[in-house]
Amino acid sequence: MLEVAARTETPKTAAEVAALVAEANAAGRSLEIVGGGTKRAVGAGVSADAVVSLAALDKVIDYAPEELVLTAQPGVPLAALETLVASHGQVLPFEPPHLTRLLGSKGRPTLGGALAANLSGPRRLRAGAARDHFLGLAAVTGRGEIVKAGGRVVKNVTGYDLPKLVAGSWGTLAVMTEVTIKVLPAARTEITLLLFGLTDPRAGEALTVALNAPVDVSGAAHLPQAVAARPPLKGEMAVTAIRLEGFAASVAARADHLAATLRSFGRIEALDAALSRDFWAQVREVEAFARVKRSSVWRVSLPPAAGWRLTETVAGEAFYDWGGGLVWLLSEAAPTEVHAAAHALGGHATLFRGEGPATALLDPALAALSARVKAAFDPRGVLNPGRMGLGQ
Incomplete structure (x- = not known):
């Protein structure tokens, strides 16, 4: 029996996103949320009733170079954004990786995708992670409600930091429709x-x-x-x-x-x-690992002093970024082995390319906290169910 591909919706406004999510929530259906689609293969993937593509939400809304602040829709391609800020002598300080060759992707990585995955490049050890430059957002929760948090200034009022919560959630908590980030002057x-x-x-x-x-x-x-x-x-x-x-x-x-x-x-x-x-x-x-297809590729976050010890217990090739705090591992080891080794060294591993569970199960206390956060944003599990082991 042929499997019918899930239909794809491409909303052009935040109101259209909210309507799609509210309809799915009311009907008990699930949605896969994608930007450029370049990281859909990371993790176990999502089995959903429909796909919501944010590709049409691709406008830069406001850019104030003198204030080091930029507001855009999540579907803006990273390459276009990097070209724009470079024309003003500025950079995205978290140096987001595109990873298209590593993942064999044909789409265009987007700003929303980089923030949803909280991906940062080598400059992270000085400038901080993607979430540290995520100042504000407008988003749609799993209930179909539009929420806003943060703002277009570098310093904000005290309260819940929803941008940092959404960063790294892989689209399981809310659908971003507008984001505000901090930019910095480029080095001479x-x-x-x-x-x-x-x-x-x-x-x-x-x-x-x-x-x-x-x-x-x-x-x-x-x-x-x-x-x-x-x-x-x-x-x-x-x-x-x-x-x-x-x-x-x-x-x-x-x-x-x-x-x-x-x-x-x-x-x-x-x-x-x-x-x-x-x-x-x-x-x-x-x-270095983009051309090697036979083995899985892992992104392992560890205390820098422990990074060098990973290959003592897991067979494979590794190289080290962030002074040893980020280990890229090419290995044929079983996922359970890699997760256990990372945990034993005080860190965690994410499977970026290959078969198996992308992340390890959280300990009971963290799992309970994660479940409460998910219930607050998306109680019926509409958004990206199962993505990276999140949003079950």
Whole structure:
């Protein structure tokens, strides 16, 4: 028997979104919420009665470069937004990854998708996560109610921080129809210092020294030899990288200070601004694993001091971002094994590409809290049921 594909609705206004959700809530039907659709394969996926695409909600509503604030609809493509803010000498500070090659996606990653997944790039260790730059939103709850929270200013009144709650919820709590984010001035230049041939623990020591030095590091990553040898880098040795950004004179002085501080770790080379940007784009987009299709790819968040220990208990290849706090793991290990290893090290793992449960079950206290939050926003489970193990 042929399976009938769920119909797709493409609302053009917040009122139309609210009407679709209210109708589904009243009828006891479920909805899959998508933006560009580039991350639909992450996790177990959603089995819903209909799909609501936010692709038509793709307008920039207000952009005040002098106030470092931008308001847009969630379907705005990330690439278009990055081009817009770059034309004003600014950046999205959380450096969101697109991950289209890693996930084999053909759509266009959107601002709403980046916020819903709370995805942040290498600059997270200095600038903070996506949720830290999420100032306000308008959204539709699972009841079909339109809610607003936060605003278009960097500082806001005390109260429930709904943007931070919605960030990382993968569309299981509410459907965003408008978001306000903070942007920042782009760095005038950047330099990346490279160390070579370090073991994972030794690289961890070097990155700890760099992060504790008074040089304002904005990127700290380690690619072991097996990972560095993969395209596009095709290196001959393990590579440990530290990025510095800012005004040219400041960057040069800080690079000299850091090079002297790290001298005991071996030979140091520097990448100029253009090569540095290329290198960190490869790290952000997990390019080393994008061409390897046989194994699962995991995104593992750990205390930085523990990141280097993951492959001691889980077979596979790994590389490290955020000074060791983010581990990208390529492995054929069973999902239960990866989840257990991450939990034992004080973190958690998310399956980004492959078969199996995307996330581990929460402990009873957190599961109960999650259920209460879900019940408050979407009591009948209309929105993205089962997404990433959330919204059951």
